[in-house]
Amino acid sequence: MRRSLADTVPITERLKFEGTRLVAVSPRIDSHDEQSDVMMTVHSLVDSLYIKELAKKTHRGLEGLALQGLHTGGKCFGYKIVEVGNSRKRYEIHPEETLIVKKYLRWLRAARR
16 A cells, blocks of 8 residues: 555545455455545555654754764765764765866866856
């Protein structure tokens, strides 16, 4: 089951129209049950709220790492990722790639003139 009410309603309506039975195992919802519409809507709404809260917590955690100068994931050209202990990582300037970045920035400035 999707975690968005906007996605869930049209999908379940289409399946009903086609005569397809929908059984959501974890929330124990069966489309043959009279209350399935209400239960699907409630579960979708709760799931949507959960995803929004999870996104806030994830963003807050990544922001905390960034404010400490620690690695938040991904690779950034011009930097290398080094271990700093406690399974934490930090960006450090990559000398060879930095030359390429500086060359590109000079080229960009010249192109804008």
